Amino acid sequence: MNLLASDGVRQSLAGFRSERERDWKAFEDLIDRAEKYSPKALTDEELLSLPVLYRSTLSALSVARATSLDSALIAYLESLCLRGYFYLYGARRGLIERVADFLIRDWPAAIRDLWRETLASVVLMAVGFVAGFRLVASDKTWYDAIIPASLAGGRGPDATVEWLRRGLYDGGDGYLSTFAAYLFTHNVQVSILAFALGFALTAPTVLLILMNGCILGAMFQVYWSKGLGYEFGGWLFIHGSTELFAICIAGAAGMRIGTRIAFPGTQSRMRAASKAGRVAASAMVGVAIMLLAAGLLEGFGRQLIVSDSMRYLIGGGFLAFWLGYFYLVQADTRGGKS
Incomplete structure (x- = not known):
């Protein structure tokens, strides 16, 4: 029974990743490029997709917490959501401003x-x-x-x-x-x-x-x-x-x-x-x-x-x-x- 339960958790985690990981990686890539260079490094379509991908990642974090999935995955999603929040909604005024x-x-x-x-x-x-x-x-x-x-x-x-x-x-x-x-x-x-x-x-x-x-x-x-x-x-x-x-x-x-x-x-x-x-x-x-x-x-x-x-x-x-x-x-x- 324990083996069956463990197999079920692994299958659930694998399915969860396969369904949503593409959005996480896409969001992480956009944030990396925007932070390293500037928002000008992103196309108009990519800029418009940032809030959508952020909400998708935030939803995935909520599901991961509720179902007690892998703690490493939860930590990764928390870090990614935090970066996304500060980039999208945090103050980014320069010193001169x-x-x-x-x-x-x-x-x-x-x-x-x-x-x-x-x-x-x-x-x-x-x-x-x-x-x-x-x-x-x-x-x-x-x-x-x-x-x-x-x-x-x-x-x-x-x-x-x-x-x-x-x-x-x-x-x-x-x-x-x-x-x-x-x-x-x-x-x-x-x-x-x-x-x-x-x-x-x-x-x-x-x-x-x-x-x-x-x-x-x-x-x-x-x-x-x-x-x-x-x-x-x-x-x-x-x-x-x-x-x-x-x-x-x-x-x-x-x-x-x-x-x-x-x-x-x-x-x-x-x-x-x-x-x-x-x-x-x-x-x-x-x-x-x-x-x-x-x-x-x-x-x-x-x-x-x-x-x-x-x-x-x-x-x-x-x-x-x-x-x-x-x-x-x-x-x-x-x-x-x-």
């Missing part, structure tokens, strides 16, 4: 989604700026408390107008170049920390943005008091319009995560944080791009361009570009996630 999709849709959509938090960051930085300006204006000793003495190098409230002016246009003895390098490095760190520390219910993010504005306000007050406010503003604005905007966006990303953790609404905290994290992550990838652009402007544009009006024009142009790119021009997101 993914980058373009991020720049056209994902990044601007994330920034627009964060507009409330971004506005709050801008207000916080402005408050810090005013606070730093007024503190130094009321008491010069506040300058040393806000700006490290090793960085100030004596260029504080007691510096001469000629000394400060020379640094704005020809670098002087390198003080402003040092300060610019410090400011850029500091702003990159602030951007990263403002985002990363947002998990702590946004409090560290708020303090970082306030402090960053305070440093700018303290430095600006020194130049303003010497009648060089307009000149220092141009020196800073050419790259600061991009750099400071990036910091505000990073702060907004951190705030979004922190507020969602603190106030998840009807969702669980984990789900709310996960959803906020996807938006914030897209925004932070864009922040890195903005900081790179700001670094190039700081390293080349600020040093090569000494005209105050041109510095303001370039800085204003970049600010207008970012605002238009993020908030005015909206790509068609039908069929995709905005």
Whole structure:
């Protein structure tokens, strides 16, 4: 009886193979050629036959599993069906397409989604700026408390107008170049920390943005008091319009995560944080791009361009570009996630 049963299973397996193996092999051959070369290697008829052969192979796998046929055959069919699924239905976008999709849709959509938090960051930085300006204006000793003495190098409230002016246009003895390098490095760190520390219910993010504005306000007050406010503003604005905007966006990303953790609404905290994290992550990838652009402007544009009006024009142009790119021009997101 056992021999008869074994013969019956072998005959059943042989019959199963003879009926369907041709379709499996044909499907495998088409997938091999398409993966090795490209879909252009297949004729129109072969391309049209791919979904039909895939369904036939999938049906064979279902029968093989239900009748407990050879385990090696089941593994082969599972592997072939998996390859067919990913080829027919999986995403096959190239790197250029993914980058373009991020720049056209994902990044601007994330920034627009964060507009409330971004506005709050801008207000916080402005408050810090005013606070730093007024503190130094009321008491010069506040300058040393806000700006490290090793960085100030004596260029504080007691510096001469000629000394400060020379640094704005020809670098002087390198003080402003040092300060610019410090400011850029500091702003990159602030951007990263403002985002990363947002998990702590946004409090560290708020303090970082306030402090960053305070440093700018303290430095600006020194130049303003010497009648060089307009000149220092141009020196800073050419790259600061991009750099400071990036910091505000990073702060907004951190705030979004922190507020969602603190106030998840009807969702669980984990789900709310996960959803906020996807938006914030897209925004932070864009922040890195903005900081790179700001670094190039700081390293080349600020040093090569000494005209105050041109510095303001370039800085204003970049600010207008970012605002238009993020908030005015909206790509068609039908069929995709905005």
